[in-house]
Amino acid sequence: MLPFTILSIWLLGLMSLAVPILAVYLLWKWYEASRVLEWVGTERVLNFEWDVGLNFPTFALILGSLLLLMSVAGRFIMPFLLGRLARPADDPAQSATGAHSTRMRVQTPDDAQINVESSGMHSALTIVLVHGWGMNSSIWKYARSKLEKEYRVVTLDLAGLGHSSEPGNHDYRLANLASHLNTVLDAVGGERFLLVGHSIGGMITQTFFAAFPESFTRKIAGIVLAHTTYINPVHTCQRRKLAAALQKAVIEPLLKFTIVVSPFVRVMQKLSYQNGLSHLSNARSSFAGGQTREQLDTVSKLGTHGSPKVLARGALAMLELDVGPVLPQLPVPTLVVGGDKDTSTCLDASQYISQRIPRATLRVLKPAKHMGLIEHHEEFSQSVLSFARTLNVPQQGKTLTLM
Numbered sequence: 001m002l003p004f005t006i007l008s009i010w011l012l013g014l015m016s017l018a019v020p021i022l023a024v025y026l027l028w029k030w031y032e033a034s035r036v037l038e039w040v041g042t043e044r045v046l047n048f049e050w051d052v053g054l055n056f057p058t059f060a061l062i063l064g065s066l067l068l069l070m071s072v073a074g075r076f077i078m079p080f081l082l083g084r085l086a087r088p089a090d091d092p093a094q095s096a097t098g099a100h101s102t103r104m105r106v107q108t109p110d111d112a113q114i115n116v117e118s119s120g121m122h123s124a125l126t127i128v129l130v131h132g133w134g135m136n137s138s139i140w141k142y143a144r145s146k147l148e149k150e151y152r153v154v155t156l157d158l159a160g161l162g163h164s165s166e167p168g169n170h171d172y173r174l175a176n177l178a179s180h181l182n183t184v185l186d187a188v189g190g191e192r193f194l195l196v197g198h199s200i201g202g203m204i205t206q207t208f209f210a211a212f213p214e215s216f217t218r219k220i221a222g223i224v225l226a227h228t229t230y231i232n233p234v235h236t237c238q239r240r241k242l243a244a245a246l247q248k249a250v251i252e253p254l255l256k257f258t259i260v261v262s263p264f265v266r267v268m269q270k271l272s273y274q275n276g277l278s279h280l281s282n283a284r285s286s287f288a289g290g291q292t293r294e295q296l297d298t299v300s301k302l303g304t305h306g307s308p309k310v311l312a313r314g315a316l317a318m319l320e321l322d323v324g325p326v327l328p329q330l331p332v333p334t335l336v337v338g339g340d341k342d343t344s345t346c347l348d349a350s351q352y353i354s355q356r357i358p359r360a361t362l363r364v365l366k367p368a369k370h371m372g373l374i375e376h377h378e379e380f381s382q383s384v385l386s387f388a389r390t391l392n393v394p395q396q397g398k399t400l401t402l403m
Contacts (some may be wrong), residue, residue: 001134001303002199002233002344003315004243006254008285009308012277013268019275026064033057070315074276079294082283083293085233086210090292092145106182106187110169112159113210116184120148123390125221126190127384132199132227133314135302136162142377143196147385154188156181158200160310172313174200174321178208185219192221194388198373200314202228206323209330217331221391224384226337227370229349230324230356247319258312258317265308275305288341288367290375296396299371327356334360335387337380339368361387 001009034050034057052058070077101119108114117137127147129140129333139156141333147153157164159172159180167176181204185193197205209216226401233253234243243251258265270277278300283291287298334357338350347364354362365385366374 001306001311001315002237003247003255003318004050004237005134005344006258006312006315008281009258009265009269009272010254011031011274012281013265016268016271016275016277016363017309019067023064023067023071026067030057030060030065031065033060037064056072062184064367069270071275075274075279075300076276078276078283078371079293079297082279083291083296084296086292091240092142102152104187106156106184107157108167112180113165114159114180114184115163116188117155117156118152118188120151120153121142123151124191125194125388126152126154126188126192127194127388128156128181128185128188130156130195130197130201130204131158131161132201134161134306134311135299136305137199138162138200138298139302139374142374143381143384146381149389150385151194151388152190152402154184156184156312158204160314161306166310168347170313172310174203174207174226174317175211177204177314177317178211178230181205181208182212182215192208192391193219194222194224194384194391195220195337196224196226196384197228198226199228200318202226203230203318203323206230206327207321207331210323210326213329220332222328222333222335222387224337224387225334225350225353226373226380227339227342227345227350228353229321229345230327230353231349232319233321233345234319235257236346236349238346244378252316252319255312255316259309262307262309262312266304269304269308273300278303285343286369286371287375288339288369288372290367291371295371295374299374324352324356327353328358330357330359332359333387335383336360336362336395337373337383338362338364339370339372340364342369342372344370 034048050057101117103117106114106116129143131137131139136157140155144153160166195205205223237243249361279296282300283296336350336354340347340348350362354360365376365379366375
C-alpha cells in the first residue's frame, strides 16, 4: 500500500457495500413487477406472471442475480478470469534445502515484537528480505526458495503486520522502522548482510543508511531496491500531478479518517476481497498480465490482513520520505530493480536511484508493474542471487543448524 492507494481502498469499499444492496433492490423490483394478487372467490391469491423478454423485470432479475453471485463468489471468479494457470516453477518447495526454518521474536526499544524467520545455509553473507507495506513476509516465498540453497535467508514482518505487533508508541516513521531493522540485524547475528527491500522495504533500507550511516556501513555488504522510490511516493507515481494536488486536500485527511474508523474500513476490505473487486484492482495496478491465479489471490488476500489504522499510519509516514540527498554517499554495491509498467513507483524513480548511487546497477523487469518481483519471480530471484555472488563474501556451504 502506498499513500494514494487509500483512494482506491475507499472507492472499492463503498462499491462493495453498494453491490449487495443494489442486488437485493433489483431482485425485489423483479419480484414486485412479477407478482400479481388476484381475487378467487373470497380469497386473494398470489400469482407470478413474469414476462420473459427485453423488459425491466428480466433485466432486474439477471443483473440482480449476477451482482448477488459476485457478492458471495467473486473471489473465486475473478482469479479464474484474470489469472493464468500456474506452471511447476510457480510452486516453490517449502524448503529448498530440506532444512526447517526457525522463528524468533525480536523486541524493539519501543516494545514492538518483530516476527523473524531464518532458513537456508550457514554463510558469511545473510540475505534479509523486507516486504512492502500491507504485505507480510510470506510474499518472499519464491525468492526465499531459491536464495536459501546458497545463503542464510532472514525474513521479517514489519511492525503491525503479519505476526509482528505494533510499537507501543504507534510510531511508523520510516526512521523508526529502520531502527527496528537495525535491531533485527543485531538479534539474528551475522558477519555481513545483503538487504533486499520491496516498495516501503526499499524506503526503509535507504532510510537505514540516512539515519544510521555508521551501523549501515559496518553491517551491510550490499542492497537490492525493488519497485521503490527515494521521495514521497506521491511524486513518483503515474498520475503524480493529480496525486500531489490531492495530497493535502484529500489523501492526508482520508488517511487520518481511516485511523479513526479502522473497523469499518476493515469490513469494506473484506467485502472487496470476497466480491473480487480487490482482485480486479490488483490485476490492473499491481500486475502486467502474467500473474497466476494464486498470485493474484494471494496479493488480494494479504491486502485484507493488515489493520487499516496501521496501514494508514505507515502511509502517512511515507509522505515524509526524502533520501535523495544521501544517495550519492551510499557506499555499498546496489542492485535497483524496476518495472517498465509500474504505475505505483514509476521506472523513472528506479532510474534516478541507480544514477545517484555510485555503485548501482539497474535491472528492468518487462512487462512488470509493482508486483514484478512475484510476476517475474524466476528472473527477480536469479538477479538477486547473481548479485549476492558478486559481493565477495565467502560461503561456508553448510545447512543451517536450528536451535
